[in-house]
Amino acid sequence: MKKITLLLCISIIFSVDYVLASRTVIVSPEIRIIERKHEIPSLQMELIQHFLNQPKIVTPDEIEDMGYIIANAENSLFVTQGSKIYVRNLYNAEKEKKYTIMKLGQAYRNPNEDSEDILAFEGIYLGEAIVKEIGEPTVLDVTSAIREIGTGARLMAVEKDDFPKDFYLHSPEHLEEAYIVALLDGTLSIGKYQIVVINKGSYDGIERGHILTIEKATRLIKDKISNEEVILPQQKVGKLLVYKVFEQVSYALVTKADKPINQFDIVTVP
Template sequence: MSRPRPLKITRWGAVAAQATMAAAVAAALPAQAAPNYPVTPTQRDTARQVAQAGVPLSELAPDAPESHVVKRGDTLWDISKLFLKSPWRWPELWGMNLDQIRNPHLIFPGQVLVLVKRDGRAMLQVGQSVSADPPVERLSPRVRSELLDNGAIASIPLHLIGPFLNEAVVFETNELELAPRIVATQEGRVLLSRGETAYVMGDLGGAREFRLFREPQPVRDPETREILGYEARYVGTADYVRPGEERLGADGKPRAVPATFVVTTIRMEAGVGDRLSPVPQRELTAYAPHAPAVPVEGRIASLYGDALSAGQNQIVALNKGRRDGLERGHVLALWRAGRADFDTTSGKKTPIQLPDERHGLLFVFRVFERVSYALIVNVKDPVVPGDRFTSP
């Protein structure tokens, strides 16, 4: 039987140990100074040593198996849930170091993952048994995942966020007001479906594939009411067919002839007034869950779509973005606000405020300057705008 394909590690770097970085910073500083204090070389060395050492045995799930054979459809998050209480801490479980940047380990269906326990810590390895008796069966890869081009399994379920990589867009300004727009439809139809023709006016800038958006709405900070950006509702896509031109009308005056487009995909029916924005290059990042390097706190700015509340596997917009230190792959804790109540045990009715309770996790997958989009990985209660999130 052939040997298992070796574990391949590519591009993880300064953030691979970020799941432990916050702890290293907090341990070295007074609590009030930690959020804004720079990460020093000494603290980076501490984080490197912690990450390379694996996780404490106390972080293992109570029923963590001794080994696991990777199956088609597995993700690193799924596998880590088998072994860890907090699955987003899988970089520590793998013994990542700061020279291995951002991309997760590449593992394949059919490989055997073995939990190695040593000196009070645990680490996951590929194809290596913790003891020779009985040996762990070694399997060569037989089935390849379709989630990544090279057959490796993904770090998270990409099908949950894939549709939103081009659809969930926040514009820094209301730039769609000046974007190309549909000015007329095939045979004067009110709404357009896939395969139908749209006539477009505006500067196309040389692009040939466009996304269609409805009128953008401002995304406001729930606390300050500051406009953080403009979220445009995604309609679909359209492809360029032929350019516009200028012709002389019957009255001898010049008239503009719109460019011709065909609607290629539809999330909702398109219509006159919808705006066009070029389709960006597809982001094929292998997302690696990790905690922010420094403490982060913010609020849910809005829910994606028309829902009044959101649950597991739904998308929310956060009031923090690139300028606040958020990046793709960050894992954040969701908090349920404590309700106002009364203490009646002393014979008086004294107003009290119950504490907030942690009740879920967010996974950040798109980051703009002042806004980010996150997937609700798990949650106990419905999420609404204004709910709080923090570092996990």
């Protein structure tokens, strides 16, 4: 069932009667109910679907609770589909329960802050496994593998895909010190319909469906005529749609890009 958001909007319609002698203005307010329903276009859904199905963000707290591979039945360096793996720290495991296998990638940090201040880690998808024997270690069968799976790889329970396609498009009232902290898949610059990570999440009031503006930072240049230094203003270069929110970071889809988008570009309220 599709969700429909009803917004009660008070529209003031000016019914103006000008009386030339007294210049009287009569204002008559009316109340209208406006139905607004926004469904993300199918093209954009296809672009972000694999990001929804595979975990890409792992918080430091989650890492402490994740299971990890200590060995495999073949005693080989890497395993593939059909291999048995031995996993420790796999709490709440149940027979036939499915897990995602991943390795930790880049750390997401705020710009210009202590390098130890990590917001989250990239979770690089390796494959999936299913529990066969519960114990310490727990035994799992690898059911799929798209990359090499080795000792130390982490496991996270597979979550049900219940991502809704309907969005209530809106913007936050204010946003401070927000930046693009990562471009997924290790690219240096991106454009329209690509994914970014911003350094704001639910703790900062960010919500799914938020529309945000991307801006280039101010630049200091030298006026060659007067030899004075001049600060160029921030420049709007695109827009973002937030589609998945975590505590300290969020995923967003670039819906407009007038110029290449880079890491640490500024994110503002439209």
